[in-house]
Amino acid sequence: MEALTIGKLAEKAQVGVETIRFYERKGLIKKPTSKQGAFRVYPNELISKINFIKKAQDLGFTLSEVKELLELNTKPRVTCGTVKTKTLAKVEEIKTKIADLERMKSSLEKLACACDASQDSIKQYKVQECFDIGLNCKC
Secondary structure (H helix, E strand, O other), X not given: OOOEOHXXXXXXXXXXXXXXXHHHHOOOOOOOOOEEOOEEOEOOHHHHHHXXXXXXXXXXXXXXXXXXXXHHOOOOOOOHHHHHHHHHHHHHHXXXXXXXXXXXHHHHHHHHHHHHHOOOOHHHHOHHHHHHHOOOXXX
């Protein structure tokens, strides 16, 4: 097994060294206890763990939620019911975000259409309100 310094770990996980240090401070990954000379040596398994953290963040999980997910593997009393409850709560949150994104998409499409149909000043369209109420354009 190759010994990974923080720089090599960062390179292999495609993150910056500061990201690894940040994850350590947040308790998402542990600081290594083994050393090679003056350098800390990180296990190869952290590459996949860091990739999981990044992917979970990309999917909308907060770092505290990611930490909870990672802790599910280490807590002996975690049941499928606990996992299911957390999962279903996230599904509902995602449904809400999808509805918001659909409304935003529709408003933006109407704004683009309105701009195609007219050379009027953009001020009349109240761009800052288009995500909440939509535009009255019949495109």
